[in-house]
Amino acid sequence: MxxxxxxxxxxxxxxxxxxxxxxxxxxxxxxxxxxxxxxxxxxxxxxxxxxxxxxxxxxxxxxxxxxxxxxxxxxxxxxxxxxxxxxxxxxxxxxxxxxxxxxxxxxxxxxxxxxxxxxxxxxxxxxxxxxxxxxxxxxxxxxxxxxxxxxxxxxxxxxxxxxxxxxxxxxxxxxxxxxxxxxxxxxxxxxxxxxxxxxxxxxxxxxxxxxxxxxxxxxxxxxxxxxxxxxxxxxxxxxxxxxxxxxxxxxxxxxxxxxxxxEGMENVWDRHHHLAEGVRRAVRAWELKTCAKKAQWQSDTVTAIMVPEQIDGQELIKRAYNDFNLSLGAGLARMAGKLFRIGHLGDLNECMLFSALGGAEMVMRDMGMAIEPGKGVGAAVEYWRKNS
Amino acid sequence: MxxxxxxxxxxxxxxxxxxxxxxxxxxxxxxxxxxxxxxxxxxxxxxxxxxxxxxxxxxxxxxxxxxxxxxxxxxxxxxxxxxxxxxxxxxxxxxxxxxxxxxxxxxxxxxxxxxxxxxxxxxxxxxxxxxxxxxxxxxxxxxxxxxxxxxxxxxxxxxxxxxxxxxxxxxxxxxxxxxxxxxxxxxxxxxxxxxxxxxxxxxxxxxxxxxxxxxxxxxxxxxxxxxxxxxxxxxxxxxxxxxxxxxxxxxxxxxxxxxxxxEGMENVWDRHHHLAEGVRRAVRAWELKTCAKKAQWQSDTVTAIMVPEQIDGQELIKRAYNDFNLSLGAGLARMAGKLFRIGHLGDLNECMLFSALGGAEMVMRDMGMAIEPGKGVGAAVEYWRKNS
Amino acid sequence: MxxxxxxxxxxxxxxxxxxxxxxxxxxxxxxxxxxxxxxxxxxxxxxxxxxxxxxxxxxxxxxxxxxxxxxxxxxxxxxxxxxxxxxxxxxxxxxxxxxxxxxxxxxxxxxxxxxxxxxxxxxxxxxxxxxxxxxxxxxxxxxxxxxxxxxxxxxxxxxxxxxxxxxxxxxxxxxxxxxxxxxxxxxxxxxxxxxxxxxxxxxxxxxxxxxxxxxxxxxxxxxxxxxxxxxxxxxxxxxxxxxxxxxxxxxxxxxxxxxxxxEGMENVWDRHHHLAEGVRRAVRAWELKTCAKKAQWQSDTVTAIMVPEQIDGQELIKRAYNDFNLSLGAGLARMAGKLFRIGHLGDLNECMLFSALGGAEMVMRDMGMAIEPGKGVGAAVEYWRKNS
Amino acid sequence: MxxxxxxxxxxxxxxxxxxxxxxxxxxxxxxxxxxxxxxxxxxxxxxxxxxxxxxxxxxxxxxxxxxxxxxxxxxxxxxxxxxxxxxxxxxxxxxxxxxxxxxxxxxxxxxxxxxxxxxxxxxxxxxxxxxxxxxxxxxxxxxxxxxxxxxxxxxxxxxxxxxxxxxxxxxxxxxxxxxxxxxxxxxxxxxxxxxxxxxxxxxxxxxxxxxxxxxxxxxxxxxxxxxxxxxxxxxxxxxxxxxxxxxxxxxxxxxxxxxxxxEGMENVWDRHHHLAEGVRRAVRAWELKTCAKKAQWQSDTVTAIMVPEQIDGQELIKRAYNDFNLSLGAGLARMAGKLFRIGHLGDLNECMLFSALGGAEMVMRDMGMAIEPGKGVGAAVEYWRKNS
Structure with missing residues (x-):
């Protein structure tokens, strides 16, 4: 591949x-x-x-x-x-x-x-x-x-x-x-x-x-x-x-x-927040929920995204990997199959994260989820660009 | 960065x-x-x-x-x-x-x-x-x-x-x-x-x-x-x-x-066509024109995208690099400033190309171009996904 | 250096x-x-x-x-x-x-x-x-x-x-x-x-x-x-x-x-023995003793070489490193200063080991030890060559 | 190997x-x-x-x-x-x-x-x-x-x-x-x-x-x-x-x-001379001649060593490579088979060069040349050590 x-x-x-x-x-x-x-x-x-x-x-x-x-x-x-x-x-x-x-x-x-x-x-x-x-x-x-x-x-x-x-x-x-x-x-x-x-x-x-x-x-x-x-x-x-x-x-x-x-620790933290917030905007644009039940708990290093009940999150992750060489995180234990996770910690930037968001859109569409193509990415584009 | x-x-x-x-x-x-x-x-x-x-x-x-x-x-x-x-x-x-x-x-x-x-x-x-x-x-x-x-x-x-x-x-x-x-x-x-x-x-x-x-x-x-x-x-x-x-x-x-x-040469060529076509779908969704005047000439290895007359393509490329660590190709000689290029040849896949498309959307937005955020990416998502 | x-x-x-x-x-x-x-x-x-x-x-x-x-x-x-x-x-x-x-x-x-x-x-x-x-x-x-x-x-x-x-x-x-x-x-x-x-x-x-x-x-x-x-x-x-x-x-x-x-495990073992034996021949040619008191105990992976009483083995190792970029093993605990070690396990061959033997000769000479230059190396040359 | x-x-x-x-x-x-x-x-x-x-x-x-x-x-x-x-x-x-x-x-x-x-x-x-x-x-x-x-x-x-x-x-x-x-x-x-x-x-x-x-x-x-x-x-x-x-x-x-x-260019030159001279001492100890006819012409980057008439220099190089994973330079054109070369330029030090000298001794011995084992290396040891 x-x-x-x-x-x-x-x-x-x-x-x-x-x-x-x-x-x-x-x-x-x-x-x-x-x-x-x-x-x-x-x-x-x-x-x-x-x-x-x-x-x-x-x-x-x-x-x-x-x-x-x-x-x-x-x-x-x-x-x-x-x-x-x-x-x-x-x-x-x-x-x-x-x-x-x-x-x-x-x-x-x-x-x-x-x-x-x-x-x-x-x-x-x-x-x-x-x-x-x-x-x-x-x-x-x-x-x-x-x-x-x-x-x-x-x-x-x-x-x-x-x-x-x-x-x-x-x-x-x-x-x-x-x-x-x-x-x-x-x-x-x-x-x-x-x-x-x-x-x-x-x-x-x-x-x-x-x-x-x-x-x-x-x-x-x-x-x-x-x-x-x-x-x-x-x-x-x-x-x-x-x-x-x-x-x-x-x-x-x-x-x-x-x-x-x-980079400076404060800047590292800010960068993680900035990237995480763009991902969260995408999740909202997809009209999906995070596993984190309140905004105060939403992590700036990983976003766990709940999939609709009829969707197998495990299958979604498998397809992302097999069809698009995209590695997402799985739901574990009692969350197995119920969510997928986008890790956004470490050495990342906006353009790299578009691979995750665009890839997630493709595979969610392929799984039959009612995602409007480009909607999530667009929300992140608008959040991440400089003059928004 | x-x-x-x-x-x-x-x-x-x-x-x-x-x-x-x-x-x-x-x-x-x-x-x-x-x-x-x-x-x-x-x-x-x-x-x-x-x-x-x-x-x-x-x-x-x-x-x-x-x-x-x-x-x-x-x-x-x-x-x-x-x-x-x-x-x-x-x-x-x-x-x-x-x-x-x-x-x-x-x-x-x-x-x-x-x-x-x-x-x-x-x-x-x-x-x-x-x-x-x-x-x-x-x-x-x-x-x-x-x-x-x-x-x-x-x-x-x-x-x-x-x-x-x-x-x-x-x-x-x-x-x-x-x-x-x-x-x-x-x-x-x-x-x-x-x-x-x-x-x-x-x-x-x-x-x-x-x-x-x-x-x-x-x-x-x-x-x-x-x-x-x-x-x-x-x-x-x-x-x-x-x-x-x-x-x-x-x-x-x-x-x-x-x-x-x-991979097989025919498969290599097909892959380049597949990726290029997604990029062209994005360009059309952005309502922009390629430098190639007819579809028969559109290259499967690089897409040169004309920018509106009031936009400085050179500045666009510079911002992409400085603001988002995104390297795009410049217009050369008589095309200097009139276009930007997305190279899509070599070791690439769909998720990687979202970096280019999402990044281009950010910078086009920042340059004041009337691009609807996510529109181009969405067109590529829909073209590239497996069951479209 | x-x-x-x-x-x-x-x-x-x-x-x-x-x-x-x-x-x-x-x-x-x-x-x-x-x-x-x-x-x-x-x-x-x-x-x-x-x-x-x-x-x-x-x-x-x-x-x-x-x-x-x-x-x-x-x-x-x-x-x-x-x-x-x-x-x-x-x-x-x-x-x-x-x-x-x-x-x-x-x-x-x-x-x-x-x-x-x-x-x-x-x-x-x-x-x-x-x-x-x-x-x-x-x-x-x-x-x-x-x-x-x-x-x-x-x-x-x-x-x-x-x-x-x-x-x-x-x-x-x-x-x-x-x-x-x-x-x-x-x-x-x-x-x-x-x-x-x-x-x-x-x-x-x-x-x-x-x-x-x-x-x-x-x-x-x-x-x-x-x-x-x-x-x-x-x-x-x-x-x-x-x-x-x-x-x-x-x-x-x-x-x-x-x-x-x-390579085959038996061949790996044989190679270690072959290289070790050349090192031991050098030690004998230097008229030095191994720490191992009997031949049956001499290790094929490392040779610990006793230095004369008036010689500081620790200083010898330090000079090897500082003067010749040669890393030898030190004597530890009750053997500190009394010996130096040549490791000869892993990815080695005869020519590489000449670096250890020739280097050891230089530093032993510099330390004032009565080693005839080339004597140890010569013994190894003769043992390791094909038609000996 | x-x-x-x-x-x-x-x-x-x-x-x-x-x-x-x-x-x-x-x-x-x-x-x-x-x-x-x-x-x-x-x-x-x-x-x-x-x-x-x-x-x-x-x-x-x-x-x-x-x-x-x-x-x-x-x-x-x-x-x-x-x-x-x-x-x-x-x-x-x-x-x-x-x-x-x-x-x-x-x-x-x-x-x-x-x-x-x-x-x-x-x-x-x-x-x-x-x-x-x-x-x-x-x-x-x-x-x-x-x-x-x-x-x-x-x-x-x-x-x-x-x-x-x-x-x-x-x-x-x-x-x-x-x-x-x-x-x-x-x-x-x-x-x-x-x-x-x-x-x-x-x-x-x-x-x-x-x-x-x-x-x-x-x-x-x-x-x-x-x-x-x-x-x-x-x-x-x-x-x-x-x-x-x-x-x-x-x-x-x-x-x-x-x-x-x-390192400083003068130091680089000195280092090359120092290493080359050790190699030349080895050649003299082997009682062999360099191709360079006078000392003033002897290169500090490569020493070409004449082999006796009955010895095939090409075979010597081949054995060095095949038997000992040692790469030496061949005689070229009118010197084909008449000499072998030891390159000693670039990123080298004394211990590394012992691989060349010891290796050359093994292969010269195997070729039947009347080299006393360790003699050349010993001359280099004595020249290269610090307190000689």
């Missing part, structure tokens, strides 16, 4: 040429005397992406799931209790992982399409007078439903009851793309992955860790070795790692961190 | 990843014993792209202009007369090159937007009873105006008067993209470049040479060394070249030739 | 161009319908490298250390007892990791330079009438000392006393390079990393798992999530993974697996 | 990773407004490599042979007379090219292995009272014999008789590698190729042109179009080219020019 794949899954995201080239290198001597000159500034600059001055950033050769496991095992002990909300497929998986690792999870089940219920969390924390809840775990951006939750609000809820629990945030599909403020929001554990806002292949799990979280680690008894913060921090301080680092990916991380900081 | 450049100039064209990877290699020993195993099948397979069984394909490290010079100097002598038509910028440059090389050119000036005037050529040839015209030179696809000429018709005109002149065809933006039949159309010199249908960077000039042309070379006295067919053919027969070959580009040429032949 | 780095650390190893190109690709849609066509044959072919027909190969986005943690946590329960020998830095680290994960380790301390003491292991197992030892853990190739242990012998020792313990083998610097027979040697857990014999960057931990080990996993209670075999196997069976796979590395793994199997 | 090819042909040379990456890019819009920002500084910086302040550098998409044709046709008229010496295969080819282009060549035949005979040239020029000789053509570095000629001496000979002829220098295998001073030596036409000192693939012919040569062009009547200086200079002044530039190669040229200038 001629031409390139139009990739609009919500991660792994399109890799910028600069990042690709940074990684396309021959094997390096990671133990060379010059290695720390590379490693140490990288860790410093990552802090600027996470927006922390007081925390540490630890990078594991793993997926984001590994970063998550690291956050849990380094700060909690078996039998500890955490509070969380299941707002979609990924937040539900975190619950599974906590339980597998011996943590007791108090989970609030929320209708998919809604964000983290800040009020309920506030209530639970207020009720937890004995401070049995050791951690509050929230998914910043639920990739499955295209819902962004209010992390700042969660922090305010915690502060309101002076609750000492640690705040764990799954920022895998938010950090490096939409507003995220580790220090200002009092996030203790911030988990990111290389394959989303960092525009790299999967293979690195990044964890931002507050000093409070590091302190908690001193008494945490979850068994850990590979994901042990202490071993990593001790070695990273010398500019090396406790085991062979994934140098190729780290070179790419250097490039993508440079790109993010050169 | 985030995201990739949307490249819709009519060459150099988008490079397929497979071609890029084929060229991304370390220096090879081009004199190694194994070199002929690479070189010789390549020359054979190139014949299948040019559609010749009896001719030879010669590849020069040069641009297409060099291929053109090779075609002239290897077959003509100073003072020889050729007949041609100037239908646009590139066909006019060939006239200049012939004259610089000592050839007398009888050129028919045609309004830009029209194809080669087959009837006039027929008349001139019929009138040339003494066969003073040694060559008929035609531009198959005039990239500047988006006009495809009727090469088969030119051959019929030549045959009608039994004229022995050689038929020279500039196939730079046609070969490997739209129907081209070197043997069936009796083309004696067919010039191609690496950066169009072959989807490579510029740097190779390819010339298809008929046996009749090779015979003509025996008496041709134009001075030549670098572009000498004889030296190349002699060396190529051994699987090597007379000077250091551009191995990187040749590796890429191997890959793109494989891609073309795997 | 001109020219490339001459890389002779014992991993990450030199990356073949074919592997590099396989990984230099744009982001793929890892959830596309075509993904299983890629993933499933890869897992099958990896079995041929590990030499198992009955086991499973599981690939984690992690370093080899992660593979090790996976082997432990999926088969043992906290408080379980294992038997191992500390023969160098890496085998010592495994002891640390086991302890961190709650396992009781009975470790035999061996002088560095010796292999796993098969007889002592045999004795301990014979004495363990109650079968309290649940696992025997051995490092096949201790990278720190250049010592290869006798895994087949360990299996025989286990069989001699009919001991039911699982056999865990650290094959990180052996699998894909020197003889390794998972099924024939009755290995239950075989851990490899991408950056050694597989000639990839670090970033993948591979674990070969026997059916017996999978059965043991049913009752193993070590907490695990990221490294859980069950989740991986269930997903891998469908051609996908439980979390985002590191597609770039997997594409590279496909290429290196192809290369290994095309 | 495992491992990489050890490439020691005298060009194309080993490509630095930085150059490779600079070229590994997707298609660029070479007509974008930003193009001149790239092109114009490049032409300026190339002057620093050619060591000219008053001349112009013109870059053609061609091989070095094309650059040569450009130098001739832009400055001479058919029937003009030039003086040259045939000192090897490449200087002989230039004679052929001049004759093919209508130039009368007065050629001095010199025994291969000697440099340009400055005294004879001086005599001929002194005798040419009518100044019928329009050009003196010299090959700076004859790649076939490993002989460097005395360009400065030729200039002095020309000045001695106040001869107004233009000085043409084939600097293809010298510029960017060994001392070359376009202005100081009064070179009027200096021809280089991308694949030697510039460490790129073949595909670019570079010509340094003095103002005197440009003036000569005003009356030169050799037909020319593709290689016309005027068209190139006019377009290059605007930051563009007259035909599609080979952007990939130009991006690589930017990188290699940066590398050369960062």
């Amino acid at each position: 001629a031409g390139r794949n139009s990739l609009f899954i919500p991660g792994p995201t399109n890799m910028p040429e600069r990042v690709r080239l940074a990684m396309d290198i021959y094997t390096e001597d990671h133990r060379a005397g010059s290695a720390p000159e590379f490693m140490m500034p990288l860790f410093e600059d990552l802090k600027k992406v996470f927006r922390t001055k007081t925390g540490e950033i630890i990078v594991f050769p793993s997926s984001g799931t590994g970063g998550w496991e690291a956050a849990i095992t380094n700060t909690l002990s078996p039998g500890d209790r955490v509070l969380t909300a299941k707002i979609g497929q990924f937040s539900s998986l975190w619950v599974d992982s906590c339980r597998a690792l011996g943590i007791i999870v108090e989970d609030i089940d929320v209708e998919w399409g809604e964000g983290v219920p800040v009020e309920i969390i506030a209530e639970r924390l207020a009720a937890d007078k004995k401070h049995e809840i050791k951690g509050v775990i929230v998914c910043h951006n639920e990739t499955a439903t295209g819902v962004t939750s209010d992390i700042k609000g969660v922090r305010q809820a915690m502060d309101a009851s002076n609750h000492p629990a640690l705040l764990y945030v799954d920022g895998i599909s938010s950090i490096g793309a939409i507003e995220f403020e580790m220090d200002a929001w009092g996030v203790d554990l911030a988990v990111a992955g290389s394959q989303k806002g960092f525009m790299l292949p999967a293979g690195l799990g990044l964890v931002g860790v507050s000093q409070k979280a590091l302190d908690a680690g001193k008494t945490a008894t979850c068994p850990r070795f590979y994901f042990d913060f202490r071993m990593m921090i001790n070695q990273n301080r010398t500019g090396y790692g406790p085991y062979t680092p994934a140098m190729g990916l780290l070179r790419g991380l250097r490039a993508s961190t440079d790109m993010l900081l050169e | 985030a995201g990739r450049n949307s490249l819709f100039i009519p060459g150099p064209t988008n490079m397929p990843e497979r071609v890029r990877l084929a060229m991304d290699i370390y220096t090879e020993d081009h004199r190694a014993g194994s070199a002929p195993e690479f070189m010789m099948p390549l020359f054979e397979d190139l014949k299948k792209v040019f559609r010749t069984k009896t001719g030879e394909i010669i590849v020069f490290p040069s641009s297409g202009t060099g291929g053109w010079e090779a075609a002239i100097t290897n077959t003509l002598s100073p003072g020889d007369r050729v007949l041609t038509a100037k239908i646009g910028q590139f066909s006019s440059l060939w006239v200049d090159s012939c004259r610089a090389l000592g050839i007398i050119v009888e050129d028919i000036d045609v309004e830009w937007g029209e194809g080669v005037p087959v009837e006039i050529i027929a008349e001139r040839l019929a009138a040339d009873k003494k066969h003073e015209i040694k060559g008929v030179i035609v531009c198959h696809n005039e990239t500047a105006t988006g006009v495809t000429s009727d090469i088969k018709g030119v051959r019929q005109a030549m045959d009608a008067s039994n004229h022995p002149a050689l038929l020279y065809v500039d196939g730079i933006s046609s070969i490997g993209a739209i129907e081209f039949e070197m043997d069936a159309w009796g083309v004696d010199l067919a010039v191609a470049g690496s950066q169009k249908g072959f989807m490579l960077p510029a740097g190779l000039g390819l010339v298809g040479v008929s046996q009749k042309a090779l015979d003509a070379g025996k008496t041709a006295t134009c001075p030549r060394f670098y572009f000498d067919f004889r030296m190349m053919i002699n060396q190529n027969r051994t699987g090597y070249g007379p000077y250091t070959p551009a191995m990187g580009l040749l590796r890429g040429l191997r890959a793109s030739t494989d891609m073309l032949l795997e | 001109a020219g490339r780095n001459s890389l002779f650390i014992p991993g990450p190893t030199n990356m073949p161009e074919r592997v590099r190109l396989a990984m230099d690709i744009y982001t793929e849609d890892h959830r596309a319908g075509s993904a299983p066509e890629f993933m499933m044959p890869l897992f099958e072919d990896l079995k041929k490298v590990f030499r198992t027909k009955t086991g499973e190969i599981i690939v984690f986005p992690s370093s080899g250390t992660g593979g090790w943690e996976a082997a432990i946590t999926n088969t043992l329960s906290p408080g379980d007892r294992v038997l191992t020998a500390k023969i160098g830095q890496f085998s010592s680290l495994w002891v640390d990791s086991c302890r961190a994960l709650g396992i009781i380790v009975e470790d035999i301390d061996v002088e560095w330079g010796e292999g796993v003491p098969v007889e002592i292991i045999a004795e301990r197992l014979a004495a363990d009438k109650k079968h309290e030892i649940k696992g025997v853990i051995v490092c096949h190739n201790e990278t720190a000392t250049g010592v290869t242990s006798d895994i087949k012998g360990v299996r025989q020792a286990m069989d001699a006393s009919n001991h039911p313990a699982l056999l865990y083998v650290d094959g990180i610097s052996s699998i894909g390079a020197i003889e390794f027979e998972m099924d024939a040697w009755g290995v239950d857990l075989a851990v490899a990393g991408s950056q050694k014999g597989f000639m990839l960057p670090a970033g993948l931990g591979l674990v070969g798992v026997s059916q017996k080990a999978l059965d043991a996993g049913k009752t193993a209670t070590c907490p695990r999530f990221y490294f859980d075999f069950r989740m991986m196997i269930n997903q891998n069976r469908t051609g996908y993974g439980p979390y985002t796979p590191a597609m770039g590395l997997l594409r590279g793994l496909r290429a290196s697996t192809d290369m290994l199997l095309e | 495992a491992g990489r090819n050890s490439l020691f042909i005298p060009g194309p040379t080993n490509m630095p990773e930085r150059v490779r990456l600079a070229m590994d890019i997707y298609t660029e819009d070479h007509r974008a407004g930003s193009a001149p920002e790239f092109m114009m500084p490049l032409f300026e910086d190339l002057k620093k490599v050619f060591r000219t302040k008053t001349g112009e550098i013109i870059v053609f998409p061609s091989s070095g042979t094309g650059g040569w044709e450009a130098a001739i046709t832009n400055t001479l008229s058919p029937g003009d007379r030039v003086l040259t010496a045939k000192i090897g295969q490449f200087s002989s080819l230039w004679v052929d090219s001049c004759r093919a282009l209508g130039i009368i060549v007065e050629d001095i035949d010199v025994e291969w292995g000697e440099g340009v005979p400055v005294e004879i040239i001086a005599e001929r020029l002194a005798a040419d009272k009518k100044h019928e000789i329009k050009g003196v053509i010299v090959c700076h570095n004859e790649t076939a014999t490993g002989v460097t000629s005395d360009i400065k001496g030729v200039r002095q000979a020309m000045d001695a008789s106040n001869h107004p002829a233009l000085l043409y220098v084939d600097g293809i295998s010298s510029i960017g590698a060994i001392e070359f001073e376009m202005d100081a030596w009064g070179v009027d036409l200096a021809v280089a190729g991308s694949q030697k000192g510039f460490m790129l693939p073949a595909g670019l012919g570079l010509v340094g042109v003095s103002q005197k040569a440009l003036d000569a062009g005003k009356t030169a009547t050799c037909p020319r179009f593709y290689f016309d200086f005027r068209m190139m200079i006019n377009q290059n002044r605007t930051g563009y080219g007259p035909y599609t530039p080979a952007m990939g190669l130009l991006r690589g040229l930017r990188a290699s020019t940066d590398m050369l200038l960062e």
